[in-house]
Amino acid sequence: NAGVTQTPKFQVLKTGQSMTLQCAQDMNHNSMYWYRQDPGMGLRLIYYSASEGTTDKGEVPNGYNVSRLNKREFSLRLESAAPSQTSVYFCASSGRKMNTEAFFGQGTRLTVV
């Protein structure tokens, strides 16, 4: 049972380059999320998707776009990377039951130089 799978695990980009972070879950969850984690700031929500076909902005959406390709997959795109986007990115998913929990991928460590 793979759970939540993210790729790549590490990436170095030059300022201005673009890239897409991939995420897939095999738990038939409706909701999926993208967070970034920076030292001392916890996990901050970038975008989320409550169901296939819908996406909404979180706390820090600027500089990012997302696509909920189908129920399993939720991708995060950086169109023009900036050094301020250096961070560890986590994808998560959750089910619809009351007081559900978030299941996380292993993270993508992104460095923008």
Next chain:
Amino acid sequence: TQLLEQSPQFLSIQEGENLTVYCNSSSVFSSLQWYRQEPGEGPVLLVTVVTGGEVKKLKRLTFQFGDARKDSSLHITAAQPGDTGLYLCAGLTYGQNFVFGPGTRLSVLP
């Protein structure tokens, strides 16, 4: 904006000591959760508390939810090096989003 604060931010203790970490919120959430994160991994759920005043135990870990459902604590008895990690509290909003605190980084020295 719903915010969660955690204290202390860092904690370094000797094996066998007891410790308590705190999570405080400006809002009421549907439930409050504690996650533990190890280096290079995503957070993993430890416990969910829902009812004000609730106490849950998980081996040497005791979780308490405040009566007003705005604060929580995690107490570890006789800490072991395997308890080392980042402890995150998270509130589940009524809109089914998770709001995370900044975390408490615990180091247990042998």
